[in-house]
Amino acid sequence: MKRWIAAICLCLLAMPAWAQAPRHKVELACTPAKTALVYQCLVHVADPAGKPVEGADVTLSADMPSMPMAHNVKPVTARPVADKPGSYEAMLELEMPGEWLVKLQFRAPQRDLVTRKLDFQKDKVTPVRTQ
Amino acid sequence: MSDFAVGLISNIGMITFVALSAYLLLVSGSISFGQQAYFGLGAYAAGIATTLWDWPLALGLAFGALTGALGGGLVGALTRRLHGLYFAIATLAFAEMTRLALDLWRYQRPIGGELVGPDGPNGFAGIRRAFTDGWEPLSFMILIWVLLAGTMLVLILFERSRSGAALRGAGEDPVLARALGTDVARLRVNTAAAAGAIAGLGGGLYAHLNTYIEPRLFDVMLGVHALAYGIIGGLGTAFGPLIGVLIDIGILESSRLFQGWRMVVFGGLVALLLIWRPRGLLDEATVRRLRRLFTTPARHA
DSSP states (O other), rough: OOHHHHHHHHHHHHHHOOOOOOOOEEEEEEEEOSSSEEEEEEEEEEOOOOBOOSOEEEEEEETTTSSTTTOOOOOEEEEOOOOOOOOEEEEOOOOOSSSEEHHHHHHESSSSSEEEEEEOOOSSSEEEEEE | HHHHHHHHHHHHHHHHHHHHHHHHHHHTTTOOOOOOHHHHHHHHHHHHHTTSSOOOOOHHHHHHHHHHHHHHHHHHHTTTTHHHHHHHHHHHHHHHHHHHHHOOOOOEETTTEEEEEEEEGGOOOOOOOOHHHTTOHHHHHHHHHHHHHHHHHHHHHHHOOOOHHHHHHHHHHHHHHHHHTOOHHHHHHHHHHHHHHHHHHHHHHHHHHSSOOOOGGSHHHHHHHHHHHHHOOOOOSSSSHHHHHIIIIIIIIIITGGGHHHHHHHHHHHHHHHHTTOOTTTHHHHHHHHHHHOOOOOOOO
């Protein structure tokens, strides 16, 4: 019995990470909207060859690294932008200016989770780091 | 269930781990401002185990808890003779030391054509084990709460045991506890290790839910909140920290009742409670009263 348990543990340890299809390229850019603390976010999705991806189902949410788990931003689903293949937009409402970690949850055409850190200020939004 | 509700309930669960960790030390008579360090150590350890070493999620989370326990035990052993303000300062110093060390630490490996692993202040992105294993936000939320319920059950059973009584006794009067034969120093080291393990487990869950962590996540703000949740909820039962989190995150934050004034209201609430109920809403006396209320008195002939 002990040998079986040891064998299972070894198999689990040696198990390789899940094989995945090549990930899509994702770009995120946000700009302040007219309402305070509301930001218009534009997501551009392309396949590994650079071809725009249409029909993506993506939801944006955010967490503040300086106070993790304490701010709960309402997730928003991005809508396709007319005449811009591969582009999707969403209005993200934050609680305060500052650095936020934006999470992009893709449900279609492939499951993925992408994070981007942006510095949201009243008049501009700048990327902090590209992951 | 909406994405917002799933995110909110997951966050309440994860932050309760840090609050429970601070609570356990409060019960033992120690005020720690450094439980965020073990949350961070657990997050980094679990992330490294599953992402860089390819361990399964369960083993990664266990490794995170173990790392938190080792950190907590080490600090507990080094500070076992310290009390009050000195202990609080020592824990804060260790937490800041850990955060600054993580700021300088780089340990990356190429995975899928990208460098993955802790990258100093740039953080640690790509902790995707839970995601690639097929965990959805809803199922991961259930995992968080199952582990939290298990942790709370263990704590409640421990509190009802002889060791739990000894811990409370040592927290209230260490001199008397020592006179009654309790090895207070050893008890405090073990408690610090257990508190570190609880925070480490929460950290591992946080890292896998968000797929990204950085040293700044684990600064003193998180530790102060964890402590405040224990004080608000009460030190009479392990449900206390959960109640503290529910009041702050579940009611004040999610309802947007006070908008940008929430932190001011939260600070005021802590100050008021410290005056009105120094040991929180569910303090020991209230818990005893509640137990009497819900326990059927034995009939005597």
